[in-house]
C-alpha cells in the first residue's frame with residue numbers, strides 16, 4: 001500500500017458485527033485503524049438483523065459488516081431477512097462500505113444484487129471460508145502493512161479464535177469476559193472499545209474474566225456427573241452451576257460421540273433459559289433434524305440442537321434410534 005491511497009475502512013462510522021471473538025477482535029481492530037473516536041458498534045446475529053434500528057444512525061452513515069453472514073435460518077426464503085436489512089440501510093441514506101465476512105461470498109453477492117447493489121461497490125468484499133479462515137483474516141489481508149502491531153495482534157487473536165484457539169494476547173480477554181455472561185449486551189461494546197486502545201484489561205473487564213474462571217471450576221464437577229446412557233450417549237447435569245457449554249462439549253467428546261447437557265442455558269426464542277442441548281461431533285448425524293422430525297420444537301444447527309427440558313427423554317430416544325439403526 002502506498003502512502004497516498006486511502007485505507008479500505010476510511011470513513012466507517014457504524015460497524016455491525018457478530019459477537020464472536022472473531023467479530024469482536026475484528027471490530028476492535030477497525031476502531032483502532034479508523035482513527036475515528038466516534039465509531040458506533042452494533043452487535044447482532046445473522047438472524048437478528050431485522051431488529052436493528054438504522055434510523056437512529058447519523059445521516060449518511062458508512063457501514064461496515066464484520067463476521068456477519070447472510071441469514072440462513074427461520075422462515076424461507078431465509079435470505080430475505082438480510083435483503084430487507086440491506087435495503088433499509090440504503091433507503092435510509094446510508095451506504096455499506098465494506099463486508100469483512102468469511103461465511104460465503106456467493107450469498108452476499110446475491111443479497112447485494114437483489115438490493116440493486118454490487119460487491120464492486122465495497123472496499124472489502126466478502127469471502128469464502130475455504131480461502132479465508134475468519135473475518136479477521138479478511139481484514140488482515142485488506143489492511144495489510146497499514147495495520148500497526150496492536151491491530152495485527154487483534155486480528156491474529158480473532159483468526160485463531162475461529163480455529164478454537166483462544167490462547168492469544170487478546171483472544172482470552174474477549175472470550176472469557178463475554179462467555180461468562182453471553183446475554184449481557186453491555187460487555188461486547190465495552191471490551192471492544194477498551195481493547196482497541198489498550199494492551200491489558202481494566203478492572204471491570206478483569207472482573208468479568210474472573211467470573212469465567214469460576215465457571216471453569218464447575219467444569220470438572222459437571223463432567224463427573226456424566227451418566228452413560230448407552231449407544232455412545234452421555235448425559236451431564238448442568239444444574240450444578242454456571243458453565244461454558246462449549247468447553248463441556250469439547251471435553252465430553254473425549255468420552256462419547258453424542259453429548260446431552262441437561263439444564264444448560266441456551267437462547268430459545270430470543271430468551272436465555274434452562275433447557276437441553278444435544279450435540280455430536282459425528283458429521284453424518286444431523287441431531288437437529290432427527291429431533292425436529294420426532295415432533296419436538298428445537299433450534300440450533302445440524303451438530304447441536306436446543307430444546308425444552310420436558311422433551312429431554314423423547315429427544316434422547318429419537319437420537320438413540322438414529323444411531324442404532
Ligand SMILES: [Mn+2]
Pocket residue numbers: 020022023067102133134135162
Ligand atoms: Mn468468523
